[in-house]
Amino acid sequence: xxxxxxxxxxxxxxxxxxxxxxxxxxxxxxxxxxxxxxxxxxxxxxxxxxxxxxxxxxxxxxxxxxxxxxxxxxxxxxxxxxxxxxxxxxxxxxxxxxxxxxxxxxxxxxxxxxxxxxxxxxxxxxxxxxxxxxxxxxxxxxxxxxxxxxxxxxxxxxxxxxxxxxxxxxxxxxxxxxxxxxxxxxxxxxxxxxxxxxxxxxxxxxxxxxxxxxxxxxxxxxxxxxxxxxxxxxxxxxxxxxxxxxxxxxxxxxxxxxxxxxxxxxxxxxxxxxxxxxxxxxxxxxxxxxxxxxxxxxxxxxxxxxxxxxxxxxxxxxxxxxxxxxxxxxxxxxxxxxxxxxxxxxxxxxxxxxxxxxxxxxxxxxxxxxxxxxxxxxxxxxxxxxxxxxxxxxxxxxxxxxxxxxxxxxxxxxxxxxxxxxxxxxxxxxxxxxxxxxxxxxxxxxxxxxxxxxxxxxxxxxxxxxxxxxxxxxxxxxxxxxxxxxxxxxxxxxxxxxxxxxxxxxxxxxxx
Ligand SMILES: [Zn+2]
Numbered sequence: 001x002x003x004x005x006x007x008x009x010x011x012x013x014x015x016x017x018x019x020x021x022x023x024x025x026x027x028x029x030x031x032x033x034x035x036x037x038x039x040x041x042x043x044x045x046x047x048x049x050x051x052x053x054x055x056x057x058x059x060x061x062x063x064x065x066x067x068x069x070x071x072x073x074x075x076x077x078x079x080x081x082x083x084x085x086x087x088x089x090x091x092x093x094x095x096x097x098x099x100x101x102x103x104x105x106x107x108x109x110x111x112x113x114x115x116x117x118x119x120x121x122x123x124x125x126x127x128x129x130x131x132x133x134x135x136x137x138x139x140x141x142x143x144x145x146x147x148x149x150x151x152x153x154x155x156x157x158x159x160x161x162x163x164x165x166x167x168x169x170x171x172x173x174x175x176x177x178x179x180x181x182x183x184x185x186x187x188x189x190x191x192x193x194x195x196x197x198x199x200x201x202x203x204x205x206x207x208x209x210x211x212x213x214x215x216x217x218x219x220x221x222x223x224x225x226x227x228x229x230x231x232x233x234x235x236x237x238x239x240x241x242x243x244x245x246x247x248x249x250x251x252x253x254x255x256x257x258x259x260x261x262x263x264x265x266x267x268x269x270x271x272x273x274x275x276x277x278x279x280x281x282x283x284x285x286x287x288x289x290x291x292x293x294x295x296x297x298x299x300x301x302x303x304x305x306x307x308x309x310x311x312x313x314x315x316x317x318x319x320x321x322x323x324x325x326x327x328x329x330x331x332x333x334x335x336x337x338x339x340x341x342x343x344x345x346x347x348x349x350x351x352x353x354x355x356x357x358x359x360x361x362x363x364x365x366x367x368x369x370x371x372x373x374x375x376x377x378x379x380x381x382x383x384x385x386x387x388x389x390x391x392x393x394x395x396x397x398x399x400x401x402x403x404x405x406x407x408x409x410x411x412x413x414x415x416x417x418x419x420x421x422x423x424x425x426x427x428x429x430x431x432x433x434x435x436x437x438x439x440x441x442x443x444x445x446x447x448x449x450x451x452x453x454x455x456x457x458x459x460x461x462x463x464x465x466x467x468x469x470x471x472x473x474x475x476x477x478x479x480x481x482x483x484x485x486x487x488x489x490x491x492x493x494x495x496x497x498x499x500x501x502x503x504x505x506x507x508x509x510x511x512x
Contacts, residue, residue: 057083057163058262059199059224066231067270072176072185078196080168084160085222086202091159093168094207095152095197096219097144101212102126102177102184107148109212110181111439117330118179126177126184128197134169147211152197170197182267186328188291188344190236192268193336194219201374201481210376213433215442216383217334219265220374223479226260230268237274239289239323241266241337260337262318262479264372267336269325279304284317289325295347295354299324302358307365309396310389313467314366315474322365324358333357335364356390356410363389371474372481379442380429380507381484384450385470387411391451407455411448418444427510429453430484445510453506460502461495469494 065076084090101107103125110118133140135157143153152170160166174195180186182193194212201208201220208220228242234254242258249255260266271289279286279300286307288300303324311317319338326344334341340361346354367385368375375382391411395403418425418440425437429445436442458466473482473490484507492499505511 057085057165059083059222061196061224061226061228061266063196063226063228063266065196065229067190067233067236069233072178072190074174074176074192074195076172076174076196078170078172080170080199081165082160082168082199083165084162087162087204089159089161090202091156093154093156093160094200094202094209095154095170096194096200096209096212097128097130097150097152097172097197098194098212099126099128099174099183100144100150101148102179103149107150107212108179109214109218110179111214114214114330114439118181118184119177120180120186121178124178126175126179128172128174128195130197131171131173132169133171136167140168146209150212151200151209172197180328180330182329182334182341184328188271188273189325189327189329190270191327191329191341192270193334193341194265194267196266198265199224208374208376210433213376215436215439216375216379216433216446217368218376218433220376220481221264221372222481223262223264223372226258226263226266228258228260228266228268229255230258231255232270233272235272236270237272237276237289238268238270239274239287239325239339240268241339243321260319263337264369265336267339267341269327269339269341274325281308281311283320285321287321287323289323290347291326291344293347295351298351299326299342299347299354299358302355303362305397306359306362306393309393310363310366313392313396314389314470315478317365318370318478322362324361333361335361335368337365337369340364356406359393360386360390363393366474370478372477373483374481375433377432378430378484379433380446380450381482381487383446384429384454387447387451388454391455407451411451415444415448415452418448428508429510430507449506452512456506456512457491457502461491461497465495 060081062079063076065074067074082093101109105123130142130152133142133154137157140157141155145151145153154168176190177184182191183195184191198221201222210218212218226242230238231253232238234252238256240258241263242260245257245259247254247256273291274289277288277296277300281304286300286304288296290296303322307317307322321338323339325339325341326347327341329341329343332343342357346357363386367382373381391403391407394406425441429450469491472494473487477486488499488503
């Protein structure tokens with residue numbers, strides 16, 4: 001569902017004497033009308049005179065799965081209480097079945113130069129086989145389509161009206177490839193990212209059915225509720241997006257039951273070598289899953305401190321756990337709701353990088369996890385905010401000098417090196433993943449130049465307005481998907497300035 005735009009916005013300033021009355025009115029307004037009033041700083045309140053769509057209608061996934069160690073296979077049965085979130089009647093629904101991209105070397109989500117790092121023992125296919133698709137009335141016909149056969153098209157047996165729900169049952173088998181990526185296994189871990197059929201998004205402009213690009217994180221989904229049961233050999237420790245509801249021993253195996261509410265995806269990671277240490281921040285349990293090394297404490301501390309800083313800067317982390325998991329993953333780190341995969345290679349004697357990567361992935365809990373966006377079309381929106389948030393962690397934890405040093409080393413120098421070798425490149429930050437020439441270009445523009453832009457924007461707006469903007473953007477769009485347009489509107493509203501040209505200059509024209 002596309003979010004409605006602001007109809008009218010007022011900014012109220014200088015209300016010191018009337019503050020208590022306004023806060024009281026604000027609470028009443030929130031309670032009665034669900035209109036959206038944000039108190040953003042000492043003497044500033046923002047009123048949105050528009051109803052924000054509530055996240056009342058969520059898809060519900062129930063997945064019962066079993067992992068077979070020798071073949072690296074997962075058999076799954078998935079029931080989805082599926083809601084038509086579009087404004088039209090639909091007869092067809094689509095799911096992403098990302099594991100199919102791993103079937104051939106041509107469609108795997110790695111660049112050619114990455115293949116040796118991804119498949120250290122050589123390429124072997126991974127995939128998902130769909131056994132059957134059913135409704136409560138019987139079999140449904142389906143087709144597997146798209147580049148890499150990564151889209152499941154299901155023909156419903158009757159039209160689903162806007163807002164109406166139906167139950168869909170999918171039987172599947174996945175083969176996990178020997179790949180050090182989001183979906184794959186290595187020497188230590190079984191990585192289950194983007195592993196089950198997940199509903200494609202639909203809005204006024206239609207379905208988003210993008211393939212599994214090798215550049216970026218090509219995902220776009222709505223928050224949903226999950227109940228996932230996984231049966232595994234007993235020597236495995238399993239971390240996931242969900243809260244552990246129970247762990248039973250059945251026929252010599254462990255049956256783990258997890259639940260997660262209002263999350264954008266559901267990932268798991270397992271290892272028979274994991275050790276776990278745990279910390280806490282305001283009743284949020286923070287866990288570090290690691291192997292034989294000394295950086296476990298550092299990773300726990302980086303996760304905990306960054307969670308606390310972002311919680312204070314942007315808004316409340318609403319879940320009750322967050323896990324950082326060392327993994328066979330060669331690309332640094334990968335964010336999933338409440339769980340991040342971190343390349344175990346950087347746990348060994350590279351504490352600066354480890355801290356940076358963990359903080360980056362933790363910031364994604366706000367930008368991607370809670371405030372979602374189309375990561376295929378507008379990757380900059382979550383990535384640049386995440387990269388800039390990482391700098392804010394250094395600024396808040398260590399002070400400005402350290403932040404400047406990290407900014408220079410991790411952002412400015414990276415960008416300068418890229419520019420040096422690519423002086424003629426197109427500098428557009430806001431473009432689809434298919435329009436980037438390489439991961440290098442993607443990183444330089446989306447991460448580095450994106451963060452440079454946000455630093456410039458902060459200078460233009462001033463600290464108070466800039467941080468008010470981030471808080472309001474978070475509050476307004478958490479559990480939903482936002483667009484660049486939405487972000488610009490919040491910036492304009494909070495600053496009382498016309499900023500479209502500035503955004504266009506940086507994001508589209510590629511100027512500074
Ligand atoms: Zn990122």
